[in-house]
Amino acid sequence: MAGFYNQGRKDSIWHQYYYGRDIKVQAKGRYRNDEQVGVWEFYTYDGKLEQQYDYTRRQLVMNDPDKTNITFRPLAGGAALELNPVYIGGFSALARLMSQTISYPVQAVRNRVSGTAIVAFTLEADGKTSNYRVVQSVGSGIDEEVMRVAQVVSAGWLPASVAGRPVAAEVQMPFEFLSVPGR
Secondary structure (H helix, E strand, O other), X not given: OEOOEEOOEEOOEEEEEOOOOOOOEEEEEEEEOOEEEEEEEEEOOOOXXXXXXXXXXXXXXXXXXXXXXXXXXXXXXXXXXXXXXXXXXXXXXXXXXXXXXXXXXXXXXXXXXXXXXXXXXXXXXXXOEEEEEEEEXXXXXXXXXXXXXXXXXXXXXXXXXXXXXXXXXXXEEEEEEOOOOXX
């Protein structure tokens, strides 16, 4: 990240960059007194504007969900979702955070286990998460690892909505372990 401090607190326009050979902007926006304020812009690695979020008003300004393999469903008996939940920073930021947080379990490496595990959780109307569960199991320590990662990335969601009101929804996140490291 790059920006300026005032009395030891972030207090200017800040830019966050992707790691790698090329210097590419991941996000930019203003800090005031060490807190994000105003409209922040979030970009994909390709430089495409993916999302704008207003931290002062706590509302989504623009969102281009592009491609995500995360599925969203109304809770049992609920109306069809008009707007799906949104991850602040965009789904590319969520995918990046997940990939930086996850580890291939030693037991799965030893047993040469691969596959796709799916974790589901409830995203409440107030943006809090609950009811974490594995809905597609792989085993060999992978299920425990994906539950851990899903809980780590649980902050930062905006809830689904129906008729302009926030509603609870089920979120299903797949985690692919398709090749055993070192093999």
